[in-house]
Amino acid sequence: MHNKSRITRRDALKMAGVGAAAAAFPFARPAISQGAPLRVGLLLPYSGTFAALGDGITNAMDLYVKQQGGKLAGRTIEWVKVDDESAPPKATELTSKLVQGEKVDVLIGTVHSGVAMAMAKIAREAGIPTLIPNAGANVLTRAQCAKNIFRTSFGNSQPGVATGIAMIKAGIKTAVTYSWGYAAGEESVAGFKESFVAGGGKIIKELTLPFPNVEFQAGLAEIASLKPQAVYSFYAGGGALKYMQDYAAAGLKSSIQLWGPGFLTDGVEKAAGAAGEGVKTALHYVESLDNAENKKFRADYNAAFKRFPDVYAVQGWDTTQLLDVGLKAVGGDIKKQDDLYKAMRAAKFNSPRGPFRLSAAQNPIHNFYLRELKGGENVYLGVAAADVSDPTTGCNLA
Amino acid sequence: MDLVLIQLLNGVQYGLLIFLAASGLTLVFGIMGVINLSHGSFYMLGAYGALTLTQFTGDIFLSLALGVPLAFVFGFIIEWLFIRHLYDRDHLQQVLLTFALILIFNEAQKILWGSYPHSVPVPGYLQxxxxxxxxLSYPYYRVAVAAFCVALALAMMFVIQKTRIGRIIRAGESNREMVEALGIDSRLLFRFVFASGAALAATAGIVAAPLESVYPGIGEPVLIISFVVVVIGGIGSIKGAFVGAILIGVADALGKVYFPAFSSSVVYALMAAVLIARPGGLFGRAA
Structure with a gap:
């Protein structure tokens, strides 16, 4: 608690500092783009059920830039933060505010798929370099892909496909799905269905709950009456925590295995306590991954923020890594868009999650790991599926 | 046990919890005529207060015993600082000020507790x-919460109907000037009512904390559903809030079984139906 408030105070100071500087030198910005600060717009949730995700992404990006001396390819990075509240109706206005109002050079956002859809529409029209650090809506790197839009997280169906493969391997034959009924939940379930049914599994029923409703009791009672071998669930953040607790309190844990994409446990490992014990998930990251980047990243992040990074922080970190690759290729000149995009498309680097590269539709191709929550930690059980890429269906870049 | 019966049980229990939050809102709205949008924030502060207090006391019920008086005092101070200036102003200004309070409380929550979700432990003897x-098993803690809500509802109805303070509150609701003419300080009455409303919302937040887990923005859905309850039950009526909350809880739980695709609109359909049949609410005065 104490540590978190320290970060917030520092953030507040920093923002006050930026504000004061802007007020003191309104005309001091050099006309030449080269030495001027690069304004990076952050459209992320800083309040509501996804606030912790927005904070994790922001912290990691900030850490990366600080480690490069506050600059990427010689350009000082200036964050322009906007809280998108994970509210799709506000997304268009807030994105316009960043792109047209604040005239940011780069746009980074966001967590909620619905918000990201509205954001991407404006980004495509404005042709502004855009990086998506979490939102998984499939179409963003399928039919609605664009040369200026890059994703460093995942397509919603990817974790679902990987989880389905892992469940088949674990010998599960029947499952019920119970997820939030919005784009991310539906696409996640669709991905799961694809690999689970292909592997010979049977889905007894698909239950949904409107986002961000967290009154799970009704669905849990139905699951108990359907008696599947396992449940596949897509929830995240505060909702995921409550779900695991309700699932355990309803007594389902001892008879029906709980599976899901890793968002179910990430960020709430400790808070879940006994209720989370034994929940199995597949994700493109696991805390104990044995690679040099991950070890250094975890140590540095913990030193800076007094907490270990989660998958959202990793995605934020890779967002800045990818941007850095692009900026270095054009010597910091963001106006050379063709070269910038070419370098970013071809980028291959080592992420804390393992090897990272992009598909033709500019969505990550990466490994998915099987994890089990034990003693407040996601324990690594092995690779669930290697080199998982998302179909580029309908993308004109592919 | 039959699925429908289980869902009815879930619905009643959910409704009882909503009642706790809505009862405070209906009092403040009905007696003081103030639209208090920050009501959900008191719920949120109750939940986060439960998180912190339980770290010290180790038991949610001890936290409840400590937290409710704190919330009452907090409500008292908020009324004295802000709300008392609003009585003679129109609803729009009340909405503006109490909305500003939401933003301030949310920011304070972020500074004090951060944005990560937390869980509050259920006491060992109710595991x-x-x-x-x-x-399927039905958690003991949920049973305890339901029993607590019923007891509190009965106590509130007793206070409102049978005691002197209850008579003053009811008199203040129907004719404020007459109450003042009879020598009762309505400013003090209002302060008491507002503080009680805050304490009720916080009570709901505290007992819900182990059920809900605690995360930013936890109070906003509660505010919306509380308004729905107040509209259905009739403004200012505790009995109405009770019946309205149970109706909503049951409609929500059954809606999730029979109309899963429309489950989020079932409670609003219910509200619309009540408004058409009885515009003043089930137990309200005719509008």
């Missing part, structure tokens, strides 16, 4: 549950 089917 586990009653087995109601082969796979």
């Amino acid at each position: 586990g549950g009653i087995k109601i089917s082969q796979f």
